[in-house]
Every structure is written in C-alpha cells, then in structure tokens.
Amino acid sequence: MKEESINGDSGMRGEGFSFWLVGFVLLIVLPLLNVLPGTDSPLHVSDFTLNLFGKFLAFAILALGLDLIWGYTGILSLGHGVFFGLGAYAIGMHMMLSIGTESVYGSALPDFMVWNQVKELPLFWKPFSSAWLSVAAAILVPTIFAAIFGFLAFRSRIKGVYFSIITQALALSAWLVFNRNETNLGGTNGLTDFKTFFGFRLSEPGTQRTLYVVTVFFLGGAYLLCRWIIKSRTGKVLVAIRDSEQRVLFSGYSPANYKLFVFVVSAALAGLAGALYVPQVGIITPAQIGVLPSIEMVIWVAVGGRGTLVGAVLGAVGVNLGRSILTNHFPELWPFFLGGLFIAVVLFFPDGCVGLLRKLGGGWSSRKAGEGLDKPLATSEPGSR
C-alpha cells in the first residue's frame, strides 16, 4: 500500500535532478546538435526535427494546464482547443499584418481580405499590428474568456459530464465562428503565409531555433508554475475537490472559486501554447481548434498519465511524435491508432504511461515519481448536477 499522498514530498531530489537533466538536454544539447555537427553526421539534429520538437513542447505546455484541471481537479474540459486557438490566432493575426505588401496581392491587407473584398482593416484587427500587444492578447484573451465562461458555468454548479458537454459545445461553436468568412479571420483556410515575427524572418533556421529555445523556457516555467500550485495548499484543495467536493464546500472553501482559478490558469497556458505553436508551424486554421483537436489534447494527458505533471508532458510529446512518424509511413492508419491507444489506456492502464511505469517498476519508481494520484478517474465523482 502506498503511504504517500499526491503531494508527497518523497523523491523530490530525484525529481529536481530529472528536471534539470531534461532541461539541459532540451535547452543545450538538442540545439547544439542542430548547430555543430555537419548535416551528414549521425548526431546531427535537423532543422526540421528541432522545429517538430518545438511544436511538441508547445503542446506539452497546454497538456500541463489540462492536467491541472482534469488530472488533479477532476474536471474534464473538452474545449481547450478554443483557448489554444485564441492564443494562436492572436499571434497569427499579428504575423498576417507584418507580412505587409509582401503578400500575393501586394496589398497591406491580408490576402484573404483582398480575396473576400474587404476594403478596410476591421477594427478588431488594428491592435494586432503591435507585436507586444498581440503577445499580451495571446494570453489575456483566453484568460478573460475562460474567466467569463468559467464564472457562469461554475456558479451555476455545472459539474461532471455536463461541464464536459458544454465545453465541447463551446469548441464546436468556436469552430463554426472561426470558419465563417464574415468573421474576418481567414475562414476555413485560417491564417498562413507568415513572413516575419518580431522582425525576424521565419524562414531562417536561426529564428526557428530561437523559437524552439523560447518554447523550452516557457515549458520549464509552466512546469514550475504547475508544480508550485500543486504543492501549495491550494493544490491540495484542488485534489480535495476531486475527492469530495461536498466536504470542501462544508470545510469553508468555495469550490466554484477554486475551479474558476484552475480553469483560468489552464486556459492561459493553452493560449501560451497556441502563441508558441503558430510561428513554428506557420499556419493556424479552425480545424486545429475544434472538437477533434480538443479531444486529442485530452488523449495526450490520458496516455501520459493523468495527475502527474511529467505524464502530461510525456503524453503530449509521445503521442505527437507517434503521429508524425506514423503519418509519414501509414497516413491512413493514424486515426485508428489514436483511437486504439485511447481505448487501451482506458481499459488497461488508466493511469497512463507514468502509471504503467510505476506499476512495472514497483516501489522504486512510485517513490521516484511521488506525485501521482492513486485513484483512477473512473472512481471519482460521477457527473451530477
């Protein structure tokens, strides 16, 4: 029987060591292997690979936030694609405007506006000509949106499966709104053909390398933030909400406020992830923010291991790595593989890869990881209003 709780401090030294080791590899080793060895060396990390990892690590930031709300607090959000999209579109809009007259039609307006015969830049686009305002908006817009949405949902005591359903409805409606040409966000084709970001040309390997390094920094920061929240007394209240919301309420805490807090933090992280994703990938479309991507994000966390921060990061990187390998070789198999993976997780290893490793490694790794939940989510609060 495991004696430590979710916030147990056992194995913290091991965790700190792993954190710095992984940080060192991601931050120093990979970029150096990209720069130093010749392209024919077996150690060489190509620009493409580094860029791919930058994308995965941006996803990992989102997964951390999702794990905070789902893994620890037990609230399943199926709408995190929306917050990701808000962050991504904010930066995307800025990069659209900085294309300037380099565009296909040679107009200062984004190409799709010329195509749609929009004569003047819509008012809500104007602030995005400033890079810093756009960066701020990439975090603040999803944060404020989540605050309003969460306030209404949690005040009305919408819980469990009902909350999941309304967040899924949110993802669907966001997808519909972003798809419309009248929204002036590029419609189905989204925003793409970016040239520069903060004055740097995106086609330069150096720019992409910098974006990668910035992403690693933010991932490290996001991890430390989440870890700090989890280890704090507020983190314990979050776990307590998952275990018995009623007891939390009758202990003098307002669960609605705590849920709102964790929902807003995870939305901000999703927005940050979107902001880091879009300059590295070069395109954002409604297809990346709708119902399906939102569900896929949940699968990352489930596969990695709910209720462990390491699991969320591993899941996001691992599943996406699997996707890019599989879609290269057997493009038509990926959806089956992803579906099969999710079913396998639900049926055979409900605590994800981290849970599986811990089981295989027995006592040693359980002490090492030392931050997981012991209880599978299935046994936590059944959805009820």
Added chain:
Amino acid sequence: MNGTIQDEEPAHVATERGSIIYLEGVTVDFDGFKALRDLNFIVNYHELRVVIGPNGAGKTTLLDVISGKAKPQSGRVIFGRDQDLLPLRENQIAALGIGRKFQTPSVFGNLTVWENLELSVKRASKGVFATLWAKATRQETERIESGLVTIGLKDKRGSRAGALSHGEKQWLEIGMVLLQDPALLLVDEPVAGMTDQETEQTGQLLLSLADKHSIIVIEHDMEFVRQIARTVTVLHEGTVLCEGPVEKIQSDPRVMEIYLGRKKDKKEDAPAR
C-alpha cells in the same frame, strides 16, 4: 460578516441564555413533497440534542437547511443572536462556525490524514490566493496534533485517507469538523456501520465535545441514543412530534405508534409498492 459569533465567542456568557440555532416556520418543498412543514426547532448553547424519527421524517433535510444545502420556501433560520443563515452559501455558513459531519464518510481519499486535517483547520481566509501562499503556522500544527490525538489517528497521520477503515474515516471526518472550531456541530448518523466498540467510543467522544460545543445528532440506533441523549426531538412527517428527555420519549405512545405503526404499515404495503 462572521462578526456576530466571532466577537462574542470569548464571552459565552453574553449569549448563554439565547439559542444557538433557531428555526421558525420552516417549510421545505421538494416538487410537491414537503420534507419539512412549518417546523419550529430551537437548540440552546452547549446542548447535545438528538433528533430521531422514521425514514422520511425530514431529519437530514433539517441539517440541510441549517448548513445551507437546502433553502426553505418559507421560515426563518437564525444562528446565534441575530445571524440570518438563509442568504448564505454552504461555505459561508461553515466559516461562521457550523460544522457538518455527513452520514457516509466524506474525506479526501487522495490526501493524507494530516492533509485532510490541515485543509479543515479554521483560518481567517479560505480564498484561493490566501490558500496559495499559506504556510502552516505553529499554532495550526499544534491544533492538528491535538486533533489527531482526539480522534485516535496519531499513528496514521501519513496514510492516505482513502486507505483507512470505515470507522477510521468516520473519525477522521469528525476530526476535520472539529478543527473547523464550530460553535455548532451537525452530525448525521455517526455510528452507522461502526462496530460496537467504535460506537461506544464515538458516544464518549460526542459527550466530551458537548462541554465546548452545541451538537445536533441524528440517529437511528436507539441503544446509542440512550447512551448520549439528554434531550430528544422526534420528527414525524416534517414537523416536531414531541421533545423531551429520552425516558419520556421512549414511553410516549405517539412515538411508539409512529415507529411500530410504520413498521406494520410497511409490511402490509410492501407488495403494493
């Protein structure tokens, strides 16, 4: 907001003569089913009151109304001298000093016994940000330590609460409620599912608490009621049937009728239902 009780707390004398909880004309209607009808119910300071009654008499609803879980359609609920409880949420009522122990043990299974108690300790603010930066003070640590002794879980402080036995969970929850430092304790069937020995110990615990707290206990187990009760209130169909010392209640023909009569009815009606 939590001023009234707090300020007068040291001066028990000041409010000693009044009631700690006062319900007047309370009616709770669940879609046509009147769980409580025009109920009047008063408990004084430092009283240990046992509420009994057949199933559906409204016992748990009574606790729901006091703790804010159910809002009555009409009536008044006053805590202490003049604190109206009706506009408050459950957590605000808890912060005022009304602790509630549920029928089925509700503890935080993924946290340790210590952490369960730590979250429960009464604090000035239980808001998100205050809690984010909160550090355990020495005073809090001492209170948790003594709480652990009271509930007999000193050796299990590091155990996951989910791994405790049923009786231990019940005790842990009682401990959690006590650390909230409530002026009024609401306890719903504390000994359900406990062994005889645990029942006995729980009775002693409640009796020892009655010196410092006012307690309302809901119970079915008449043996247990005899062990702890001073004054008993009998609820029947949402109103008070009678009230008095336990011996008098037991020999009251109306009480015998609702308990025995009910049982007879149930047998006869069983196939029809």
